[in-house]
Amino acid sequence: MRYTHRNSKNAFGSLGIFHHLLNDFFDVAQEAEKVIEKLPSFIRANVAEQDDKYLINLEMPGIDKKWLSLEIEDRVLIVSVNKPEKEDKEQFIRREFNYGASQRKFKLSKAVDTSNIEAEMKHGILQITLAKKPAFVPKDIKIK
Amino acid sequence: MNYNKENINKLFNDFLQSGIHQSMSSQFTKTSIDCNVIKLDDAYIYELAIPGLTKKDIAIKLEENHLIVNVHAEEAEIEGVKTLKKEYQYAQSSRSIPIPEMADTNSIRAAYKNGILSIQLNVMKPIKGTKGNIEIK
Structure with missing residues (x-):
């Protein structure tokens, strides 16, 4: 071969x-x-920033959300895809993409509020919304 | 060649943009469309990975021995959104797919689901076992 x-x-x-x-x-x-390539595909991401949040859009065409897992550990966001073997029973004669078993990690900046992360899957794109922490408001401290 | 900083940088950047670095590099925006081909008993299925679109952004054209898929999506500029990283961009991309000679072009069916464009094409079976004598007049 x-x-x-x-x-x-x-x-x-x-x-x-x-x-x-x-x-x-x-x-x-x-x-x-x-x-026939069986190498897992690199999950590409588009990242954007708005005043109050960050948006990460990851491409995962053909992936069911039940095969996905999103974890956060020490300010690192880990996106993992694990497609069960049996789902992949087709006879491929050419394979240029394979999102079955891939993982992507993102180091989150201190501006991100890690308790406020949402994710939505639409048209093969996983959109992760990371809210930023509210801006620090300086306060005057009264001296008694 | 002028060995100045700009040219040397360009040499390195070109190298990094080619070969093994390219598809793994997050500095590179992928605009090419990947295609998987699945063979069934009497049909081929072409799967194109083009997530984030809607049906109206995609046009499929049938040529004599290939299919051309064109993506033309409107890129709305949203106020207050700043792009930090762009690793994929399929809004204005296309892909040409060669189709086998024995394809039955009337049988093309296409569907867009979960970011994958699936095109199914039946393949005519070759006529087997035509035996018999041909009379010579």
Whole structure:
């Protein structure tokens, strides 16, 4: 079985779309030789900030929320995906993404209120909302 | 080449943006669409990972021997939202998928669910066992 490094598809750098047009050449007759990648996909995240919160959007297409777990430990947010093996019984002849067993960690800044984190799954995107701690209001202290 | 700071930085950045660093790097915005292909007894299923869209953002075009999927999503600029990191962006991307010769193009069915665009295509079975003698006139 021929193995090509998963990342060789990205050799064209910023011409991302085009490398697929140039490199795709699968032919039904060559099925048996097809490369089947089982490497777990890197979960990509888009992070944004608003006045009162941070938003982390993670891509997880095809993932059911019951396979997800969100944990927080010492200011580190851990997002884990564990798709049970039996869900993956299909016969793949090409596999470019595999979000079955992946994990992503985020170190949260001191501005985040770790007791106020919400998450919602929509259209294959997990959106995590992290509220910021209310701004510190300086107080004058009276001297008796 | 001018060995100044700018060019050296560019060399390193280009290197870091290529090969093994690229797909694992969080400095890189992925705009290419990944595709899985599943083979059933008499059909192929193409799954494209394009989360965060709606049906109207996606257009599928059938060409002679491939399918072209175009994503054209409106990117609303929301007031007061500052982007800190952007590792994926599929709003203006596309993917071309070659389809086998024996595909029955009338059987294409597509659905978008949970961020995956699934396209099913039946494949005609080759006509087996046509035996018989051909008469020579």
